[in-house]
Amino acid sequence: GAVVSQHPSWVICKSGTSVKIECRSLDFQATTMFWYRQFPKQSLMLMATSNEGSKATYEQGVEKDKFLINHASLTLSTLTVTSAHPEDSSFYICSASDSRGLPYEQYFGPGTRLTVT
């Protein structure tokens, strides 16, 4: 149980284009989902917290207009990187909390490798 998937697992896009990453909770309902960014050999950096049906809460220093987060249902959250640039290349990971389980437990997706050329 508590499986989180991400799609795509890797994506290459050209500078200036937008790319959407999906995060799905497969066997549970996720009231809250989190989006992280991870650079090579570094820890996870929380970008934003999203709650189903409401606006995401972004961490300080994260550009809201660049990283659009939508949590339209209890099983799906999306992260759209708008007008991507090479410096946005990174490993993006989502996590979800089971609304019926312990709220502080987070289950992580497998990550999405974004490369902007």
Next chain:
Amino acid sequence: QQQVKQSPQSLIVQKGGISIINCAYENTAFDYFPWYQQFPGKGPALLIAIRPDVSEKKEGRFTISFNKSAKQFSLHIMDSQPGDSATYFCAATPGTGFQKLVFGTGTRLLVSP
């Protein structure tokens, strides 16, 4: 106060040995302390977690030791195996509600055959 300090940054252990990773925190509101294991190119996976009402939790070869007064906790991997080679992150969060995790900086463990 929101930081979780993790050490060492990297660790090499011989097969069969004990791997020990330490973490320390300042925020007394933290009361849920998970450890995550991450392999290259993969997302973190929950390994084991503890709440401060116990001083030790063991699951198979993995043990968390918790010292509430010192605000420190550690992960011990007994009989370390090459398959344990990964990056380990400690984390902390207030154990109520949908709170964000505060991660340590990670420890890259290499278990030599």
